[in-house]
Amino acid sequence: MAQVSSIADEQASTPLSSPKSILLRISKFNPKLDESSKFMEFTVPYQKWTTVLEAILDVKKHFDHSVAVRYSCRQATCGSCGMMINGKPKLACFTKISELDSDVVTVEPMNNFPVIRDLTVGFEKLFAKHQKIQPYLIRDDSELESDEREFLQSPEEVEQYIQFANCIKCGLCNSACPTMATDSSFVGPQALAQAYRYVADSRDKGKDTRLNIIDESHGIWRCHFAGSCSQVCPKGVDPAMGIQFLRGYLLGFRS
Amino acid sequence: MKESTIMKIHYGTALASVGLVAVHILMRLTTGFADSLSYENVLANYRSVPYVIMLELILILLAVHGFNGLRVILLELKQGRVYEKAVSYGSIVGMIALIGYGSRTIIMTNMGMV
Amino acid sequence: MTEDEHREGIKGMANPGRYGIERIAYLLMRLTGLGLLGYFIAHVYETSNILRGRMGWDDFLAMTQTTEGHIFLVLVIGMCVFHTGNGIRIMLGHGGVGVGQPARPDYPYEPASQNYRHKIGIYSSIVLAAVAMMYGMAVMFGE
Numbered sequence: 001m002a003q004v005s006s007i008a009d010e011q012a013s014t015p016l017s018s019p020k021s022i023l024l025r026i027s028k029f030n031p032k033l034d035e036s037s038k039f040m041e042f043t044v045p046y047q048k049w050t051t052v053l054e055a056i057l058d059v060k061k062h063f064d065h066s067v068a069v070r071y072s073c074r075q076a077t078c079g080s081c082g083m084m085i086n087g088k089p090k091l092a093c094f095t096k097i098s099e100l101d102s103d104v105v106t107v108e109p110m111n112n113f114p115v116i117r118d119l120t121v122g123f124e125k126l127f128a129k130h131q132k133i134q135p136y137l138i139r140d141d142s143e144l145e146s147d148e149r150e151f152l153q154s155p156e157e158v159e160q161y162i163q164f165a166n167c168i169k170c171g172l173c174n175s176a177c178p179t180m181a182t183d184s185s186f187v188g189p190q191a192l193a194q195a196y197r198y199v200a201d202s203r204d205k206g207k208d209t210r211l212n213i214i215d216e217s218h219g220i221w222r223c224h225f226a227g228s229c230s231q232v233c234p235k236g237v238d239p240a241m242g243i244q245f246l247r248g249y250l251l252g253f254r255s
Numbered sequence: 256m257k258e259s260t261i262m263k264i265h266y267g268t269a270l271a272s273v274g275l276v277a278v279h280i281l282m283r284l285t286t287g288f289a290d291s292l293s294y295e296n297v298l299a300n301y302r303s304v305p306y307v308i309m310l311e312l313i314l315i316l317l318a319v320h321g322f323n324g325l326r327v328i329l330l331e332l333k334q335g336r337v338y339e340k341a342v343s344y345g346s347i348v349g350m351i352a353l354i355g356y357g358s359r360t361i362i363m364t365n366m367g368m369v
Numbered sequence: 370m371t372e373d374e375h376r377e378g379i380k381g382m383a384n385p386g387r388y389g390i391e392r393i394a395y396l397l398m399r400l401t402g403l404g405l406l407g408y409f410i411a412h413v414y415e416t417s418n419i420l421r422g423r424m425g426w427d428d429f430l431a432m433t434q435t436t437e438g439h440i441f442l443v444l445v446i447g448m449c450v451f452h453t454g455n456g457i458r459i460m461l462g463h464g465g466v467g468v469g470q471p472a473r474p475d476y477p478y479e480p481a482s483q484n485y486r487h488k489i490g491i492y493s494s495i496v497l498a499a500v501a502m503m504y505g506m507a508v509m510f511g512e
């Protein structure tokens with residue numbers, strides 16, 4: 001029995017007796033029922049290593065199970081847990097409370113995405129924009145005949161796009177983007193960076209097709225290189241870099 | 256027009272007017288500010304054909320650049336088919352109106368109709 | 370529509386507080402662009418008063434010969450210089466110049482595009498604008 005209870009203890013990410021605590025303010029909102037969102041406040045203990053996601057899960061476990069939050073990998077890989085943390089879009093699982101330098105941690109649903117409930121937002125539009133730029137290798141011979149080799153690449157060729165292939169589709173960039181704040185038709189930094197990811201791939205032949213897709217009134221030109229996307233990206237994708245390279249093709253700076 | 260064509264014009268007009276606007280403003284600051292604005296001086300400026308060509312160029316380039324800039328901002332602010340059409344045509348009308356009005360001043364003054 | 374999508378709206382677009390100097394430059398670029406367009410339209414109207422002869426011209430000129438008028442013109446010069454300087458930086462950036470090189474990302478993932486070259490471009494545009502404004506002030510108020 002002792003065994004069992006110690007396992008149960010371990011499951012709480014932070015012992016409730018931890019010396020330090022913060023005030024965690026969680027935005028509660030159900031668009032189907034509520035007129036507007038309101039904040040619920042919880043005092044949550046934390047350790048140096050406690051992440052915001054763990055704090056939210058502690059609240060779910062000990063105080064209010066109804067808090068809606070989406071997460072899966074807990075290690076900045078699945079892209080599920082993006083939210084506004086003290087006013088900036090961040091991954092909850094990748095943000096330690098100790099690094100926020102604040103006694104109050106406010107979590108809200110990500111901006112520029114429709115709220116499903118509380119902290120969860122809908123990604124339909126992000127995925128649709130992502131699909132629109134044809135995020136796959138385009139070439140005539142994409143089906144390998146049985147006696148052919150794979151498409152070979154040198155390490156240098158891989159370097160050209162591997163950074164952009166790091167994207168986990170978390171949507172933080174779209175949430176930070178100033179154009180996205182008012183333009184619901186803009187393709188957005190996530191999709192544009194992925195357009196560059198494929199254009200920069202030496203195996204891909206779809207450059208002209210993709211440039212055509214993004215060269216429209218709510219396409220790449222609505223980027224003003226404010227760089228907020230790159231500043232919030234948790235994976236080092238640096239969408240702003242990819243977007244300017246992509247626009248370099250359209251402006252004739254690159255070919 | 257393709258958006259890339261429009262934006263190339265946006266950048267092109269900006270680049271082309273950099274030097275022209277610099278000349279225009281520096282003329283005031285280097286020749287004595289109040290003097291440069293005196294009626295005789297300005298009238299003389301307007302009568303000088305090369306200078307007036309420069310003014311007309313600034314007028315056209317920056318009307319195009321400025322109103323396209325406004326179009327960009329308005330497009331990003333709000334969306335919708337009718338609204339976007341109105342913004343596009345509105346900017347073109349603004350451009351043409353401003354160029355027309357400014358050219359009227361330039362041409363009439365240059366031809367000595369003052 | 371905007372409501373459903375939980376967009377940040379104009380306040381979020383214009384809030385320069387959270388994302389560094391690049392976002393401030395973005396806002397200044399917009400504001401100076403709009404300011405210059407407003408000035409430009411007013412300016413073309415103002416100069417048209419020359420068609421009303423000496424009287425008309427002098428009437429209108431009086432507006433800019435006051436202290437407020439001078440301050441306004443100094444502001445226009447400042448806006449013009451910042452917008453031009455930053456505009457050139459932006460055009461280069463938009464073409465992919467000075468935005469860094471792709472590489473294997475490593476923690477803590479400093480974005481290479483938000484680099485010192487472009488920051489220097491922004492700060493120089495601000496400094497140049499300030500210098501031009503001081504020069505303009507010296508000329509206008511020095512007389």
Ligand code: HEM
Nearest residue numbers: 224269272273321324325398399402403405406409453456
């Ligand atoms: C002569 C030097 C100028 C240069 C080099 C220049 C450059 C630029 C550039 C590169 C942009 C695009 C900014 C972006 O996409 O983020 C821009 C936008 C704009 N410009 Fe200019 N410009 C100049 C003068 C002017 C003038 C005199 C006016 C006013 C008549 C003006 C009005 C605008 C407006 C309204 C915008 C849109 C603002 C925005 O999108 O941020 N510009 N300019």
Ligand code: HEM
Nearest residue numbers: 283297300310313314317357358360361409413416442449
């Ligand atoms: C300190 C600022 C400025 C002063 C004192 C000033 C003064 C003048 C004057 C006196 C004229 C009449 C022609 C001449 O004598 O040159 C004029 C014309 C003109 N200026 Fe300026 N200017 C200023 C800034 C600007 C700027 C920033 C622009 C561009 C955005 C501009 C664009 C024009 C144009 C297009 C005309 C011709 C207008 C027409 O005749 O329809 N000016 N300006």
Ligand code: SF4
Nearest residue numbers: 167168170171173233
């Ligand atoms: S580019 Fe970065 S911030 Fe944007 S979706 Fe991909 S991983 Fe997230």
Ligand code: FES
Nearest residue numbers: 073074079081093
């Ligand atoms: S839970 Fe997977 S990214 Fe945070």
